[in-house]
Every structure is written in structure tokens, then in C-alpha cells.
Amino acid sequence: MAHRCTLCLGLASATPAPLKKTPQVLWGDDMKSMRMMAVAAAAFCAAGAAQAQEPLKIGMITTLSGPGGYLGQDIRDAFQLAIDMQGGKLGGVPVQVLVEDDGLKPGQGKQISEKFMKTDKVKLLTGIVFSNVALAVVPDVLEEGGIYVSPNAGPSTLAGKECHANYYVVSWQNDSLHESAGSNANNLGYKKAFILAPNYPAGKDALEGFKRTFKGDVIGEVFTKLDQNDFAAEIAQIRAAKPDFIFQFHPGGAGIAFLRQYQQAGLLEQIPMVVPSPSMDAVTLKAIGEAAVGVNVSAQWNSDFDNAANKAFVDAWMKKYNRPITYYASQGFDTALAIGAALKQTGGKVDDAKAFRTAMLKADFASVRGNFKFGNNQHPVQDWYSMKVVKGADGAPIIKTNGKISSNTGDFYAKDCKL
Amino acid sequence: MTLILEQLLNGLQLGVMLFLLAAGLTLVFGIMGVINLAHGSLYMVGAYAAAFAAKLTGSFLLAIPAGLAAAALTGMAVEYLVIRHLYARDHLDQVLATFGLILFFNQTIILLFGRQPLFVQIPPALSGAVDLGLFPYPAYRLCIIAAGLLSAGALFLLIQRTRLGMLVRAGATHREMVQALGVDIRLLSTIVFGLGALLAGFAGLMAGPLLSVQVGMGEQILILTFVVVVIGGLGSVAGAFWSALLVGLVDTSLRAFLPQILRGMMAGSEADALASGISAMGVYLLMALVLLIKPKGLFPGHA
Known part of the structure; x- marks a missing residue:
């Protein structure tokens, strides 16, 4: 023990953070200095040993399989990249990420979160891509006193009345994606819209969100079948309706099938398309190729953003993974940075959720998207940008940022949150 | 008016795709009495083989024989290894075994190609739209319609005018008699199964550049194919043809025109929701209606 303690002392002196947490000294004045040293040494020893041997565990439940598997993969890899760039630490605290695949199944996500919290004693969770999984997992995690930081899914039900002190969203509230697309259409000067989405809750939310900000007329509204992949009938309707x-x-x-068929019908040159970012990321763009040139996208981040944090991120990503970099990657990276900024202030402690919250809400990190802060419902208040798919220098299409759509935009549900 | 014509073409295109799938399904049922749930998997095999060949060689022309050969060979192998042992069994066993085949094929494709959808570029010559005078229409879809109708014609000639076709027809109605006359009915079965698989593979490889090539694509279209076969009459190729066109047209027209018609009668969003609900059910209602009036389908095959 003595031997380990000296070792610990050496280690602990290298990390000054635990010094602030020296326990209260309750002994008499005469012995004070000596005992204080002993107690401090013991405290260092415990903290140092814990840090050296057991890094803080972060549980990541994400979707790694199925057609949406690349979303989770990018979140996981960017999160790990942020840790690697800080030398295996986040905010100076050594961390270990436990990753499990939810397979886009809410039940599976729930099992994993129970395992993380009960068996692995994980307090801090993140990673979920899809809202249906998030809705099954997050309320349970919060109920059991855990902290959840979302790198992607931001369902409306958890953003308004049901908002929670230990629930943070770093990406966006779901509706914001479609609201920004509506604002984008306004800015582009379009008046007559024809809107389409699949006939399921997220599809209906998409159209509602779009209509909330779009100021022109919606001359056609079509709900497609969820498993539909031939859109010839809808495309003919669009042609006949002649929207802007x-x-x-x-x-x-x-979405990829829709875009290709729309382009094959010769409509993309005649009737422009406005989409939210999930319909057009670097991976789908690569799959669609030139057919996508001319599509208008709105997002909170793009790989061409000209800020130091983003440049470092994109360079490191290309160096380590050398594959297209998506919004999901940027969100995973920002999530790691946000957690790191909070851990730095709490000295790696997550047990005191209140202290963690105070630290987290400061959002004291350089987001790769530029402006970032948390709103009252702990969802982002951020800028949205207008982008367009254009031919890049080498002929391959790229997503190019054209300008801001809106600044410091929160979300529609924040007003219902009483935090 | 032009919209109606365009939608009719869309319906026709869906119809010929359905026919290519339904023809094989109904032949196999008519001649061997086997319900083959794995027919959609052969469609998927054709699509994947063509997508893979197109990626490897960069040529859509080379992808066509690759897709056809892969589907036909897989079909014949399935017949030889699995289906052959099920002729004497009842339909439940066949359904169970062929359902197992679906799982087998889906997992195999995942192992080989992963879960990400594959994308096939349209051959450059067919990538644009053709101006039909009244409206432009995608050249590739026109090509599908032409190829589908040609295949239907060729299949008709094969079945009605050739010796093989005669055996197929005879095998469908008088299986024992054909056997007694010294025809190798087992070989005939393998050939017919291979032919059905070939047609399914053809549909699959044509669908590739239009839709995304992904695991489970066969099951999506299989249900509609069964509706076609039931409406057309089990075992009847002509029935499959007319019923495929009917289902294609009805499905497309409901999706295309019902929202407008309903919007004339009620509030916009309610009309849209109701229309998408009814058009999703449309072909099944059609099937129920046909079965009420003609329980054996429009063109019943053999007794």
C-alpha cells in the first residue's frame, strides 16, 4: 500500500484538479498540519489510483447496423477522435467509452442502457441516433439518476414539458431541421411549395415543422408509403402542379431513390429541391453522385466551415479515417467536447448531477459549428446555414455553404420547458 | 390530360415489372404446385449480381448477363437442393421451407455485401428524359416498359409455340400423363424454375438503377406479386400479365389521383391522410373484390 501510495502521490501531483476536493480537516490545531498532509496524501492516493486505473466510463448506445449504420459509426468514431486528440482524455479526465449497437431497436437500446447502468455502473450516457430508440431509453436513464447527452436524436416530446435537468441535446431539436428548411425556402424567394414525406410520425413532424416557418403557399402535400421506393406517380403530380x-x-x-428518380424525370433542373440535412449528407451525396447537383440543403454544420476548431477536426478526421465526413460526425465530436468541458470543471466527477449541470450549461468549448449555447430546455441555440450541392474542383459534387439562414435559433418547444 | 397519360405510363411500368415477377411465381405454382416465398430473393440476387458486375466492369451491358445468369443458376440450384424435395409435401411445409430460404438469402447477402444499399448508375444513353410530344418521360422507364412487353411476348411464344412450352402446358394439366410418355418431368421442373428465376432476376437488374439495391427488397415487392398472381388466377401466365397491368395501373392511379379527388370534398390535410390510407389498401381491396366475383381469379389456370 505504501509503495502504491507514493506512486499515486507522484501521479496525483501531476494532475492538480483533485487538490480542490481535499476533505475537510476536523482535527485539533496542534496536529493540523501533519494530519492534513496525511489526509491529503490519502485523498491523492485514492483519487490518483482511481484515475490511473479506472478512467471515467461513458456509455454509448448507438446504431451501427442496418442502412442507418453509418450514422452511429460516424458519431462513435468522431467521439473517439475527440478523445484521441486530447490524448485519451476529455477535459483532462481519462475516459473509457463503452460502445454497444442498438440495431435501431428500442427494446435492444433499453437492455443496453440497463446493462450499462447496473452492471458497468455508468452514469453518463450518449450516442443514440434515432428518436424512437431515444424515447425508449432516455426516460429510463433519467429516472435512474443518469445523465444523457444526445449527439443526434432530439424528439419533441423531450424538448417541451417533459424536458429534464439531466438531459442535454448537442445536435438539434428534430423540428429545427425542417423549420430551417422552411426559412431557407423563404430566403431563396420561393413562394409555391409541394411537400412530401412518408406517412409516419417523423414524416408528419417534418411537414409540420416546414410549414411552421415557410411563409408561401403549400400547393400540394403528399404522404408517401413508408416502404415505398418508386415515386413515379408522385413525381408526375409534382410536374403537373408546377410548384416553385x-x-x-x-x-x-x-430518399436516395426519390432524388435519382426526380433527376431522371428531368425535374431537378426545372423545379428545385429543398431538403433538411438528414436527406443529404456526404455519404448519400457520394451514393447519388452528380444527380444531386443543385439541391438546396440547410444544416447547422458543414465540412467547409472556416473556423479553427472545424479545420482541426476535419484534418484529424481525414488523417485517421479518410472517408466522407458527415453532420453526424460533427455532432459526435461536439458532444465529446461538450462533455469534456463539463468534466474539466467538475474534475471528472459525474456523481453530483447538479454540479455537472452547472458546468455543462456553460458550454465552454469551441464547437466545430461556430456559435453554440444551450437554451433553457438544454437544447442548442445555434445558427443555421444555407448550402447547395455544387460540382467541386475535381468534378465530384460537394456540399457548399452559401450563407446563414438564421442566427441564435432555439426551438419551438423551449417555451413549454420549465427548467 | 397529359398527367393522366403520364400516370398511365407509370402504371404500365409498374405493371410490367410485376408481370416479370408474377410470371415465374405462377409458372412454378401451376406446374409444380409449389408456393415459393423465396421468389423475391431471386429478384434480389439478380439485382445484387447486376449491381456488383456494373461496379466491377463499369458497364451496364455486362451487368445484364451477370444478373440473369446469377438469378437463373441460383433458381435452379434452389430447385435441385430444396424445392425438389417438397413437391410431395403440403403447402405449409413449402411455405416454411421457402420462408427459411428468404432468411438464408438475406443473411448471405449481408455477409457478402453488407447492409448498406448499393447504387447502380443508369447507363448514360438512357439517363435523360425523352420528349413524348406532350410531356418528357424518363428514357429508362420507357426502356423498362419495352423490355417488359418484349419479355411477355417472348414468354407467350415460348409457351404457346415451342416444344418446351407444350411440355410446360401439358405438365401443368396432366403431370402423370406427361411423365408416362417418357418426359423427364424433374428436368422440366428445374428448367421451369430456372426460367421463373431468370425473369425475376431480369426484373431485379432493371430495378437496380431505379430503386436502391438493398437487403429485403424482394419481400417488399413479393406481397404485391402474390396479389397479382391471385387476381390473375393461380397458374395462368396470361392471367398474370393482365392482372399485373391492372394492379400496376390501379395502384398508380389511386396514389396519383385520389388525393385531388378527395381534396375536392374535404379539408386538405384530411384528404391527404385519407387518400394515402386508401391508396395503400387499394390493390388489396381490388383483390378482395375480384375474389368475391371470380373466386379462382380472372383467368383461372388448370383445375
Whole structure:
């Protein structure tokens, strides 16, 4: 023990953070200095040993399989990249990320979160991509006193009345994606919209969100079937309706099929398309290729953002992974930075959720998207940007940022949150 | 008016795709009495083989024989290894075994190609839209319609005018008699199964550049294919043809025109929701209606 203690002392002196947490000294004045030293040494020893041998565990539940598997993969890899760039630490605190695949199944996500919290004693969780999984997992995590930081899913039900002190969203509230697309259409000067989304809750939310900010007329509104992948009938309707533009939200393979068929029908040159970022990321762009040139996208981040944090991030990503970099990656990276900034202030402690919250809400980190702060419902208040798919220097299409759509934008549900 | 014509073409295109799948399904049922749930998997195999070949060689022309060969060979192998042992069994066993095949094929594809969808570029010559005078229409879809109708014609000639076709027809109605006359009915079965698989593979490889090639794509279209076969009459290729066109047109028209019609009668968002609900059910209602009036389908095959 003595031997280990000296070793610890050496280690602990290198990390000054635990010094502030020296226990209260309750002995008499005469012995004070000596005992204080002993207690401090013991405290150092405990803290140092814990840090050297057991890094803080962060539980990551994410979707790594299925057509949406690349979303979780990018979040996981960017989160790890942030840790690697800080030398295996976040905010000076050694961390260990436990990663499990939820397979886009809410039940599976729930099992993993129970395992993380009960068996692995994890207090801090993150990673979920899809809202249906988040809605199954997050309330349980919060109920059991855990902290959840979302790198992607931001369902409306958890943003308003049901907001929670230990629930943070670093990405966006879901509706913001579609609201920003509506504002984007306003800015582009479009008046007559034809809008389409699949007939399921997220599809309906997409159209509602779009209509909330779009100021022109919606001359056609179509709900497609969720498993539909041939859109010839809808495309003919669009041609006949002659709108100024269309807004469509079809996640996954269906969205790619829609875009290709729209381009094949010769409509992309005639009737422009406005989409939210999940319909057009670097991976889908690579799959679609030139067919996507001319599509208008709105997002909170893009790989061409000209700020130091983003440049370092994009360079490191390309160096380590050398594959297209997506919004999801940027969100995973920012999530790690946000957690790191909080850990730095709490000295790596997550047991005191209140202290962690105070630290977290300061959002004291350089986000790769530029401006970032938390709103009253602990969802982001951030800027949205207008982008367009154009041909890059080497002929391959890229997503180019054109300008801001809105600044310091919070979300629609924040007003219902009483935090 | 032009919109109606365009939607009719869309319906026709869906119809011929469904026919290519339904023809194989109905032949196999008509001649061997086997319900093959794994027919959609052969469609998927054709699509994947073509996508893979297109990626490897960069040529869509080379992808066509690759897709056809892969589907036909897989079909014949499935017949030889699995289906052959099920002829004497009842339909429940067949359904169970062929359902197992679906799982087998899906997992195999995941192992080989992963879960990410594959994308096939349209051959450059067919990538644009053709101006039909009244409206432009995608050249590739026109090409699908032409190829589908040609295949239907060729299949008709094969079945009605050739010796093989005669055996197929005879095998469907008088299986024992054909066997007694010295025809190798087992070989005939393998050939017919391979032919059905070939057609499914053809549909799959044509669908590739239009839709995304992904695991489970066969099951999506299989249900609609069964509706076609039931409406057309089990075992009847002509029935499959007319019923495929009917289902294609009805499905497309409901999706295309019902929202407008309903919007004339009620509030916009309610009309849209109701229309998408009804059009999703449309072909199944059609099937129920046909079965009420003609319980054996529009063109019943053999007794």
C-alpha cells in the first residue's frame, strides 16, 4: 500500500484538479498540519489510483447496423477522435467509452442502457441516433439518476414539458431541421411549395415543422408509403402542379431513390429541391453522385466551415479515417467536447448531477459549428446555414455553404420547458 | 390530360415489372404446385449480381448477363437442393421451407455485401428524359416498359409455340400423363424454375438503377406479386400479365389521383391522410373484390 501510495502521490501531483476536493480537516490545531498532509496524501492516493486505473466510463448506445449504420459509426468514431486528440482524455479526465449497437431497436437500446447502468455502473450516457430508440431509453436513464447527452436524436416530446435537468441535446431539436428548411425556402424567394414525406410520425413532424416557418403557399402535400421506393406517380403530380420548389424528407434508401428518380424525370433542373440535412449528407451525396447537383440543403454544420476548431477536426478526421465526413460526425465530436468541458470543471466527477449541470450549461468549448449555447430546455441555440450541392474542383459534387439562414435559433418547444 | 397519360405510363411500368415477377411465381405454382416465398430473393440476387458486375466492369451491358445468369443458376440450384424435395409435401411445409430460404438469402447477402444499399448508375444513353410530344418521360422507364412487353411476348411464344412450352402446358394439366410418355418431368421442373428465376432476376437488374439495391427488397415487392398472381388466377401466365397491368395501373392511379379527388370534398390535410390510407389498401381491396366475383381469379389456370 505504501509503495502504491507514493506512486499515486507522484501521479496525483501531476494532475492538480483533485487538490480542490481535499476533505475537510476536523482535527485539533496542534496536529493540523501533519494530519492534513496525511489526509491529503490519502485523498491523492485514492483519487490518483482511481484515475490511473479506472478512467471515467461513458456509455454509448448507438446504431451501427442496418442502412442507418453509418450514422452511429460516424458519431462513435468522431467521439473517439475527440478523445484521441486530447490524448485519451476529455477535459483532462481519462475516459473509457463503452460502445454497444442498438440495431435501431428500442427494446435492444433499453437492455443496453440497463446493462450499462447496473452492471458497468455508468452514469453518463450518449450516442443514440434515432428518436424512437431515444424515447425508449432516455426516460429510463433519467429516472435512474443518469445523465444523457444526445449527439443526434432530439424528439419533441423531450424538448417541451417533459424536458429534464439531466438531459442535454448537442445536435438539434428534430423540428429545427425542417423549420430551417422552411426559412431557407423563404430566403431563396420561393413562394409555391409541394411537400412530401412518408406517412409516419417523423414524416408528419417534418411537414409540420416546414410549414411552421415557410411563409408561401403549400400547393400540394403528399404522404408517401413508408416502404415505398418508386415515386413515379408522385413525381408526375409534382410536374403537373408546377410548384416553385419541392421540399421532401425521405430518410435512408428511399430518399436516395426519390432524388435519382426526380433527376431522371428531368425535374431537378426545372423545379428545385429543398431538403433538411438528414436527406443529404456526404455519404448519400457520394451514393447519388452528380444527380444531386443543385439541391438546396440547410444544416447547422458543414465540412467547409472556416473556423479553427472545424479545420482541426476535419484534418484529424481525414488523417485517421479518410472517408466522407458527415453532420453526424460533427455532432459526435461536439458532444465529446461538450462533455469534456463539463468534466474539466467538475474534475471528472459525474456523481453530483447538479454540479455537472452547472458546468455543462456553460458550454465552454469551441464547437466545430461556430456559435453554440444551450437554451433553457438544454437544447442548442445555434445558427443555421444555407448550402447547395455544387460540382467541386475535381468534378465530384460537394456540399457548399452559401450563407446563414438564421442566427441564435432555439426551438419551438423551449417555451413549454420549465427548467 | 397529359398527367393522366403520364400516370398511365407509370402504371404500365409498374405493371410490367410485376408481370416479370408474377410470371415465374405462377409458372412454378401451376406446374409444380409449389408456393415459393423465396421468389423475391431471386429478384434480389439478380439485382445484387447486376449491381456488383456494373461496379466491377463499369458497364451496364455486362451487368445484364451477370444478373440473369446469377438469378437463373441460383433458381435452379434452389430447385435441385430444396424445392425438389417438397413437391410431395403440403403447402405449409413449402411455405416454411421457402420462408427459411428468404432468411438464408438475406443473411448471405449481408455477409457478402453488407447492409448498406448499393447504387447502380443508369447507363448514360438512357439517363435523360425523352420528349413524348406532350410531356418528357424518363428514357429508362420507357426502356423498362419495352423490355417488359418484349419479355411477355417472348414468354407467350415460348409457351404457346415451342416444344418446351407444350411440355410446360401439358405438365401443368396432366403431370402423370406427361411423365408416362417418357418426359423427364424433374428436368422440366428445374428448367421451369430456372426460367421463373431468370425473369425475376431480369426484373431485379432493371430495378437496380431505379430503386436502391438493398437487403429485403424482394419481400417488399413479393406481397404485391402474390396479389397479382391471385387476381390473375393461380397458374395462368396470361392471367398474370393482365392482372399485373391492372394492379400496376390501379395502384398508380389511386396514389396519383385520389388525393385531388378527395381534396375536392374535404379539408386538405384530411384528404391527404385519407387518400394515402386508401391508396395503400387499394390493390388489396381490388383483390378482395375480384375474389368475391371470380373466386379462382380472372383467368383461372388448370383445375
